[in-house]
Amino acid sequence: MSPPAHIPLGPGGEFDRIRAIIAGLGPDAGDLGDDCALIPLGGTILAVSIDASLEDVHFRTDWLSFPEIGWRAAAAALSDLAADGATPLGALVSLGVPDNGKRTSDNDDAAVEIMTGVGAAAQSVGAKVLGGDLVRAEKYLVDVCVLGTAERPVRRVGAHVGDGLWVTGMLGGAQLALRELMAGRRPDPEVMRRFAQPVPRIAAGRWLAANGATAMIDLSDGLVGDAAQLAAASGVGIEIALERVPSWLGVEPLLAVASGEEYELLVALPTVFGEPQARRFRQAHDLPLTRIGTCAVGRGVRYTDRGAPVAVPRGYDHFPPPPPG
Amino acid sequence: MSPPAHIPLGPGGEFDRIRAIIAGLGPDAGDLGDDCALIPLGGTILAVSIDASLEDVHFRTDWLSFPEIGWRAAAAALSDLAADGATPLGALVSLGVPDNGKRTSDNDDAAVEIMTGVGAAAQSVGAKVLGGDLVRAEKYLVDVCVLGTAERPVRRVGAHVGDGLWVTGMLGGAQLALRELMAGRRPDPEVMRRFAQPVPRIAAGRWLAANGATAMIDLSDGLVGDAAQLAAASGVGIEIALERVPSWLGVEPLLAVASGEEYELLVALPTVFGEPQARRFRQAHDLPLTRIGTCAVGRGVRYTDRGAPVAVPRGYDHFPPPPPG
Numbered sequence: 103m104s105p106p107a108h109i110p111l112g113p114g115g116e117f118d119r120i121r122a123i124i125a126g127l128g129p130d131a132g133d134l135g136d137d138c139a140l141i142p143l144g145g146t147i148l149a150v151s152i153d154a155s156l157e158d159v160h161f162r163t164d165w166l167s168f169p170e171i172g173w174r175a176a177a178a179a180l181s182d183l184a185a186d187g188a189t190p191l192g193a194l195v196s197l198g199v200p201d202n203g204k205r206t207s208d209n210d211d212a213a214v215e216i217m218t219g220v221g222a223a224a225q226s227v228g229a230k231v232l233g234g235d236l237v238r239a240e241k242y243l244v245d246v247c248v249l250g251t252a253e254r255p256v257r258r259v260g261a262h263v264g265d266g267l268w269v270t271g272m273l274g275g276a277q278l279a280l281r282e283l284m285a286g287r288r289p290d291p292e293v294m295r296r297f298a299q300p301v302p303r304i305a306a307g308r309w310l311a312a313n314g315a316t317a318m319i320d321l322s323d324g325l326v327g328d329a330a331q332l333a334a335a336s337g338v339g340i341e342i343a344l345e346r347v348p349s350w351l352g353v354e355p356l357l358a359v360a361s362g363e364e365y366e367l368l369v370a371l372p373t374v375f376g377e378p379q380a381r382r383f384r385q386a387h388d389l390p391l392t393r394i395g396t397c398a399v400g401r402g403v404r405y406t407d408r409g410a411p412v413a414v415p416r417g418y419d420h421f422p423p424p425p426p427g
Numbered sequence: 428m429s430p431p432a433h434i435p436l437g438p439g440g441e442f443d444r445i446r447a448i449i450a451g452l453g454p455d456a457g458d459l460g461d462d463c464a465l466i467p468l469g470g471t472i473l474a475v476s477i478d479a480s481l482e483d484v485h486f487r488t489d490w491l492s493f494p495e496i497g498w499r500a501a502a503a504a505l506s507d508l509a510a511d512g513a514t515p516l517g518a519l520v521s522l523g524v525p526d527n528g529k530r531t532s533d534n535d536d537a538a539v540e541i542m543t544g545v546g547a548a549a550q551s552v553g554a555k556v557l558g559g560d561l562v563r564a565e566k567y568l569v570d571v572c573v574l575g576t577a578e579r580p581v582r583r584v585g586a587h588v589g590d591g592l593w594v595t596g597m598l599g600g601a602q603l604a605l606r607e608l609m610a611g612r613r614p615d616p617e618v619m620r621r622f623a624q625p626v627p628r629i630a631a632g633r634w635l636a637a638n639g640a641t642a643m644i645d646l647s648d649g650l651v652g653d654a655a656q657l658a659a660a661s662g663v664g665i666e667i668a669l670e671r672v673p674s675w676l677g678v679e680p681l682l683a684v685a686s687g688e689e690y691e692l693l694v695a696l697p698t699v700f701g702e703p704q705a706r707r708f709r710q711a712h713d714l715p716l717t718r719i720g721t722c723a724v725g726r727g728v729r730y731t732d733r734g735a736p737v738a739v740p741r742g743y744d745h746f747p748p749p750p751p752g
Contacts, residue, residue, distance in 0.1 A: 119538055120561055126539040130546030132517055132557040139557035141516060141574070144469025152572055154521035154560050191466060192457055196479035196521075196570045213444055214451040221455030232457040232464035235479050236445055241565065245521045247477055247572035249466070 109135030109259055110337070112330035114416070135335065136257045137185040137320060138250075149250045151182035153322075157241035165283050168212045170298040172219025175244035178322060180227055180302035181365040185320035186257065187311025188250035190229035190304060195220055195246050198239025216244060227304045254311055258335035261317035261370035267340060267395040268380070270306050270367045270387075273325060274353030277361030293350070300365040306387050310369050313379065317370040324362040326414055329403045332368060339400030344407040344414075348392045355407075360415050370397055434460030434584055435662070437655035439741070460660065461582045462510040462645060463575075474575045476507035478647075482566035490608050493537045495623040497544025500569035503647060505552055505627035506690040510645040511582065512636025513575035515554035515629060520545055520571050523564025541569060552629040579636055583660035586642035586695035592665060592720040593705070595631050595692045595712075598650060599678030602686030618675070625690040631712050635694050638704065642695040649687040651739055654728045657693060664725030669732040669739075673717045684730075685740050695722055 108124055108131070111117040124131050132139060138149040155161060155175035166174065176193055183190050199213045213236065221231050229248070261267075279297030282289035289297065303320070310318060317336050319328045325347070333340045342359075349358035371379075383391045405412045433449055433456070436442040449456050457464060463474040480486060480500035491499065501518060508515050524538045538561065546556050554573070586592075604622030607614040614622065628645070635643060644657045650672070658665045667684075674683035696704075708716045730737045 116561060119536065122536055122539045123542045123559075123561070126543045127546040127556055130550045130556055132555040134556070134558060136558075139517070139519060141557065143473065143516075143576070144471045146469045148468065148473070148574075150519055150572075150574065151558060152519040152521050152560050152570070154523065154562050154568070154570065156523065156562060156564055156568075158565075159563055191468075192464070194464060194475055194477040194572060196477050198479065198481065211444065211447055214447045217448045218451045221452040225455045230457040231452055231455055231459070232466065233459060233461075233476060234448075235477050235570075236441060236448070237479050237481060238484055239481055240483075243479070243481075243568065245477070245479065245560075245570045247475075247519060249473075249475065251468070 108133065109257070109335045111135055112327070112334040114327065137182040138188060140186070140252070140255050146251045146253065147255055149183055149186050149188035149252045149255060150247065151179055152245065152247040153179035153182065154245040156243055163242065166298050168215035169219035169222070171242065172216035172244060173223040173299050176220040176223035176246050177300045177302045177365060178363070179246040179248040180223065180304065181320040181322060183248055183250040184303040184307035185318050185367060186252055186255045187307045187315065187318065188252035188255060189308060190227050190248060190250040192230045192232035193220065193224050193246050193248045194232055195234040195244065197234060197236050198241070198243030199236070200240060200242065201238055212242070220244070220246065227302055256311045256315045256318040258317055258319050258332050261332060261336035261338050261397045263338055263397055263399050265316055265370040265372055265397040266375060266393050267342065267397060268369050268371055268391055268393050269325070269348065270303055270389055270391055272348045272350045272390060273321070273364055273366060274350040274358035274361045276363045277357055278350055278353050302365060303367050306389060307367055309383060309386060310367065314372055314375055315369045316372060319368050321364040321366045321368055322362065324364065325359040325368065326416060328368055332370070333401065333403055336370070336397070339398040340395055340403040341398050342395035342403060342405050344405055344412055346392060346394045348390050356414060433458065434582070434660045436460055437652070437659040439652065462507040463513060465511070465577070465580050471576045471578065472580055474508055474511050474513035474577045474580060475572065476504055477570065477572040478504035478507065479568070479570040481568055488567065491623055493540035494544035494547070496567065497541035497569060498548040498624050501545040501548035501571050502625045502627045502690060503688070504571040504573040505548065505629065506645040506647060508573055508575040509628040509632035510643050510692060511577055511580045512632045512640065512643065513577035513580060514633060515549070515552050515573060515575040517555045517557035518545065518549050518571050518573045519557055520559040520569065521562065522559060523562050523566070523568030525565060525567065526563055537567070545571065552627055581636045581640045581643040583642055583644050583657050586657060586661035586663050586722045588663055588722055588724050590641055590695040590697055590722040591700060591718050592667065592722060593694050593696055593716055593718050594650070594673065595628055595714055595716055597673045597675045597715060598646070598689055598691060599675040599683030599686045601688045602682055603675055603678050627690060628692050631714055632692055634708060634711060635692065639697055639700055640694045641697060644693050646689040646691045646693055647687065649689065650684040650693065651741060653693055657695070658726065658728055661722070664723040665720055665728040666723050667720035667728060667730050669730055669737055671717060671719045673715050681739060
């Protein structure tokens with residue numbers, strides 16, 4: 103039994119650790135490294151992903167309501183299904199709740215409120231809550247495993263030299279909200295909704311999968327980090343024109359490309375996909391679709407601003423390498 | 428759209444909370460309340476379960492090695508597949524690791540070691556690690572979502588009045604190990620293995636499903652708690668003869684029935700299933716199968732010791748009701 107060929111991962115301390123885990127697992131690992139695990143089953147392909155949200159790492163209870171915490175955790179996981187062009191079936195949730203958690207009555211139970219948010223996010227894309235585990239924890243924990251099916255899943259692998267690189271929506275809203283919250287200010291309601299109640303791009307992902315997408319990834323770690331993953335997985339170089347990146351009003355492009363937890367889709371499409379096709383997409387989904395770059399010969403991601411090379415900061419890394427010395 | 432008919436849950440603060448969550452979800456909930464979620468898909472039935480293991484709630488790093496922590500977390504989830512008579516496909520894992528976690532080199536990384544244990548447990552039942560999420564956390568966290576298929580899943584619902592009630596293996600080993608560890612002693616190696624490296628009863632569960640099991644549950648919460656769940660789900664009463672409960676050497680029956688995290692199977696079998704069939708099971712699996720009681724008219728679980736009624740303590744409850752007053 104030869105070990106499976108894992109999808110190459112991009113740079114970063116977190117991915118160094120994942121590489122070490124995959125090496126440690128050896129033949130006990132499946133085909134790892136995509137947004138979803140893909141399992142052929144009974145004539146269809148099952149797509150599964152898991153996404154953990156931890157208090158004080160991914161959210162703070164003074165920033166978000168409990169239903170928002172649940173919605174956001176579920177949307178993050180569902181976004182992985184979107185990135186594979188999958189149709190959601192449902193979600194399983196491990197929920198950790200402190201012993202002293204908010205619990206004045208059945209109607210005012212944080213566990214109930216979080217799960218209501220999970221249920222609403224699932225319902226918004228036609229899925230259900232299928233099961234879960236409720237445990238006592240020191241801090242709130244919402245770990246969501248989502249299941250879906252994909253007739254023609256789109257992976258991170260598959261972008262070709264010459265493909266156009268497109269992005270859905272507008273970037274930087276999550277970062278803008280975070281900046282306001284960290285400064286102790288309440289963000290503008292629309293910006294706050296963008297942060298608290300992100301929309302998993304399920305319909306958009308399916309449409310792009312059906313219209314020729316060669317590779318796709320969601321921007322959970324931000325464009326900088328996720329473009330590097332797509333480039334590494336597909337074995338191509340990527341060139342991104344910063345001035346084309348669709349940014350939320352008031353967000354500089356350099357911040358927009360670093361903004362994590364955006365839950366938009368980055369997608370490679372063949373050259374036959376142009377403005378007329380993009381217009382059809384926008385009409386079908388009420389959502390921008392913008393060409394920001396090209397897949398090229400080489401490795402890694404190069405950024406330009408009106409033709410001039412630009413250095414961009416790295417995206418978020420759960421496990422940054424220790425400082426030298 | 429009428430809400431699905433959820434499986435009735437047994438007593439306890441944890442289950443009161445789950446009942447409130449299900450009520451809050453309304454039509455956004457699937458058919459909840461079994462060991463696994465069951466999803467008909469492409470001619471087969473997908474069985475899925477999720478099980479969270481948290482440092483200082485489910486394990487302590489001074490009691491278990493990191494590979495043992497991983498194995499135990501995976502075995503707990505796989506045990507849910509066993510309880511439905513399912514065949515495992517694979518596991519997805521959310522892994523939380525402290526920033527200051529053990530990490531002197533790639534070969535000495537707690538994340539790698541935990542996942543090696545997960546992989547070994549999966550491999551022991553023919554499954555693979557299919558995906559995961561690696562996050563920074565204040566304490567170690569291993570949340571395992573397992574997937575399998577079941578041609579004829581056995582649920583908690585389905586036991587009939589008159590069915591015999593049987594249990595696999597010997598109970599109380601996990602409790603015995605825990606008692607030693609809490610007293611600061613190192614348990615006997617065989618007892619410790621029972622605690623640190625429980626065997627998910629996959630082959631046993633499949634055999635029982637194929638040989639007429641009407642209802643089945645794993646003893647993750649202990650016999651007392653899980654027998655109450657099976658009785659409530661099936662709408663029957665259960666009578667258990669304490670003197671028949673197969674107990675680990677040196678464990679009193681009252682402790683054995685309360686011992687959680689046993690990962691043995693409790694199964695209802697029709698009256699045609701008797702000692703000759705049980706002998707075939709034992710030969711096939713090198714594992715005891717013992718008749719400990721009967722499904723009867725009524726509700727709840729009654730215990731006797733050589734015919735005399737006995738009161739037994741409750742099993743573990745993650746959210747015990749507050750003391751009165």
